[in-house]
Amino acid sequence: MRIETNGIRVDSDEWDEPLGGIRGMGPVTLERTHLEAAIGEVRFSSDRSELPEREAEAIWVGLGRDSLPVFEKHTQSVVSVTVGPQGASQTVEEQRGWVLATADKSLLFTLLPSTVVVQTSKYERYSASLGDRLKEILPLFTAATRVSRIQRVGLRFINRLSDPGALQPQFWKEHIREDFAGPLAGGLSELVVGQHQQTQLRLDSTATARIQSGFFQEPGARSLYSFLIDLDVFREATFVYDEVLCANMMRQLNRTALALFAHVLSDNYLADLGPLDLARTENLQ
Secondary structure, three states: OEEEEOOEEEEHHHHHOOHHHOOOOOOEEEOOOOEEEEEEEEEEOOOOOEOOHHHHHHHHHHHOOOOOOEEEEEEEEEEEEEEEOOEEEEEEEEEEEEEEEOOOOOEEEEEOOOEEEEEEOOOOOHHHHHHHHHHHHHHHHHHHHOOOEEEEEEEEEEEEEOOOOOOOHHHHHHOEOHHHHHHHHOOOHHHOOOEEEEEEEEOOOOEEEEEEEEEEEOOOOOOOEEEEEEEEEEEEEEEEOOHHHHHHHHHHHHHHHHHHHHHHEOHHHHHHOOEEEHHHHHHHO
């Protein structure tokens, strides 16, 4: 079925397809997760630099004070870089808002005049850990602030892969695809003791992925090397906020992030992380 919302036409089932023509994994979750943080962000158009306490409190009440006992002021510097004929210029804007959080701060909602951020360090699956949280807070935020035009939606997943067998950097040579192995896959492999690279992908005219990856030595007496996969997938486009459209866009970004994660790792190592078919798992419950 083909639908149109805010001028964006798409087959309804295409939201489950990763952007950029990347091969997807379907609706799965990983049994062995190494996520340090999962972050969802929606940025609106607003000319304010401060979110009034009364608006933040209205959102807090809507989410439930008891489940989010932390209610704190928050200041964030937003850096904008403009490139022109004279070179690059940078402006820094300070925005003041609020943070709502659980007692252990494993779940945080950051509220700024133009931005909603949901962050969790206890990730289970996209729908439960980020998707449902965004669906809950966005209507409250738009009602309280009266913002209506979205400029950017994005997801970020910070994965820190650790393995007891990674006693040398060369361990990861066998478990990372050559595209992302860098010097580990080359003639200097035996000399490499640290590596970090950033790759940016244009997924379509308004969607981008930024992948930071590499390995580093863990602090401690025992020599262990971990591998970082920091995925930032986002769409920069202006459109009127629509609950269904926004949820579908975020769901597609999640599918894209999972597909990119799978593309960094070898098939064998990905299998070791235990992908579980969500549809089958839910039917068994």
